[in-house]
Amino acid sequence: MSAELPHIPLLVPGIESSATSVTVSAPWDLTPIATVARADSATVEKALANAYALYRNRDAWLPMRERVQILTRAMGIMRERREKMATDAAREGGKPLADSLIEVDRAIDSVHICIDELRSRAGEVIPMCITESSKNRVAFTRPEPVGVVVAVSAFNHPLNLIAHQVAPAVATGCPVIVKPADKTALSCLSFVQILREAGLPPEWCQAVVTADRKDATAMVTDERVGFFSFIGSAKVGWTLRSQLAPGTRCALEHGGAAPVIVTEGADLDRAVPSLAKGGFYHAGQVCVSVQRVFTPKAMAREFATRLADAAKKMKVGDPTLADTEIGPLITPGEVDRVHQWVEEAKAAGAEVLCGGEKLTDTAYKPTVLLNPPADAKVSVQEIFGPVVCVYGYDDMDEAIDRANSLPFSFQAAVFGQDIDKLMRVSSRLDASAVMVNDHTAFRVDWMPFAGLKQSGHGVGGVPHSMHEMQIQKMTVIHSPEIKD
Structure with missing residues (x-):
């Protein structure tokens, strides 16, 4: 039966994996939906190499205008496929269709928020010429991508969680590797394919469903990773954080009571x-x-x-x-x-x-x-x-x-x-x-969303994730013609 199922191929350019595929089944009746190619250790290494090579080659960085165009086209594709994406998400994740339709709408809006942030986000001017040592200078900052983003996601919102992790990375110019939950991988892979259909070069957004937890850990803790985004269990998240390479930033989103x-x-x-x-x-x-x-x-x-x-x-x-x-x-x-x-x-x-x-x-x-x-x-x-x-x-x-x-x-x-x-x-x-006078699960995608204590680390929400995925590089210009 599984041979007749739709198959989602590996979304890492330039390599074939030797790992066996995984079957995604509907949690309501356990009916198989599709098979998904899984990544072996060589595939994980290739994904990291692809992403890091892009980050190190500044001539290959995507200009902001191109990122805006890609995200805009992606929104259009998602709107055209809204009902299908919602049905697919409901089937693989178990969230009722009415709520899955809302999730698709939120995912579309999450991409829109990224575009709005790009239009309004800028650096700042740092005051100079205030003291003798700062005279004849002007200083300002500009945002730059922090590096390769590795995103690991949970099953419960199979599309919008991915949009929250991947769209900000694409918007800020970070090459991103995303690992969805095995049980709800289809919505993630669909979103990655939509970004590529919208014009994003494949190496800029790669998806891996790993066959071995060791491979996933190796990917997360690799020194080439600039930012780690994790949504899932506290036990796994805090363990991975303790193993991150020096300098890797992270955001963890766990649960609560x-x-x-x-x-x-x-x-x-x-x-x-x-x-x-x-x-x-x-x-x-x-x-x-x-x-x-x-x-x-x-x-x-x-x-x-x-x-x-x-x-x-x-x-x-x-x-x-x-x-x-x-x-x-x-x-x-x-x-x-x-x-x-x-x-x-x-x-x-x-x-x-x-x-x-x-x-x-x-x-x-x-x-x-x-x-x-x-x-x-x-x-x-x-x-x-x-x-x-x-x-x-x-x-x-x-x-x-x-x-x-x-x-x-x-x-x-x-x-x-x-x-x-x-x-x-x-x-x-x-x-x-x-x-x-509202329930605890209220959320809109532009507001900060943060677990404290054991519930998480860092701040989520689309604009806040974009901030975390950027550095503010300062430029200081010294010239005798700068008087004030």
Whole structure:
């Protein structure tokens, strides 16, 4: 059967790989979709050599006007293929079609943001002629590419995560090598092919699906890498960071266990639908998914019951269908893990208000737990599944302390109507961003997006990634004709 599947060839010019291909399957029904050529160690070396040779040859750098033209054409191609790209992403990644359409739109906008940044980004003039030693001088900076970018990405947003890593590299003039998640490689490879179709020379953006983790590590830690962009598990990301070559910059984006504080007097008609979306969107497989909701004890049961009622109405099913709201988890093993965590919390005293069981081998019912123990896995680790925990509190500051008690810090949220309470919670939560009367998973692609503590390093978001992928080279001109 696999011989009849579409095959995506190696996207590294000038070499053939001896590694066996990998099959990408749909997480909903485990049906094979396509096979993808994988890179062996020689392929990885060739990709690095291609990219580094471009970076070292300044005469070969792509002028900004050409980069703008390429990205503009790429946007046009993506708009023409919007529905197909969304369906393909939904099928390989499991995110429902309605949300995958939004993801494609975001990816297109991410490319647009790169173009806007190029039109507006410039260096600065450094003051001179202020002291005797600085007289007769003028100084200014201009942005230059930092070097070869190696990007390693996660499965959960198979197109837009890639756009966030690759488009800024192309925009800033950095040769880029991207390694997508094996399970969702197709959207990445499609994006790379679109860039090439839009006129980007192949060596400027290469994609590798490695056959061996050692090869991936060797690529990331190579001394020719100028910038490493990683989206994925904390364990892998922090380990790779510790092995980077001296001088390699990096940005790491991991997960968390996003907290929400619901204050007394909050509008539950507004809060419940928002938190249901933020908790069960993409079956909870989002790094800032709503996970821990702290409410006043007197309203905890009412809130949790209303959240459970909302969850029960959400349709779980085939992600390629237009009316599906929650799709599968990425693998059956993840379904088993989530169920085990829920069962452990239940045995320790958590009350299961809805869900708590497998729908199929690949999908889990959206689950609301009331007052799981503080030391349960669902309370202290990232669930990355369709499970939301609700806890009652007596004192708001105590709830803030509980929200801040984990070694993760990413986005958080607070709901209420008392501006003083909202500001108190917002200013005291450990978070890089606090959403007021909105769920923790809100994001637009031009805003900064940063994990703190164990949740990440550096700042993401398209403009911020572009900044990280550039250096500001200063030029100082000395001339007696410069008087002031």
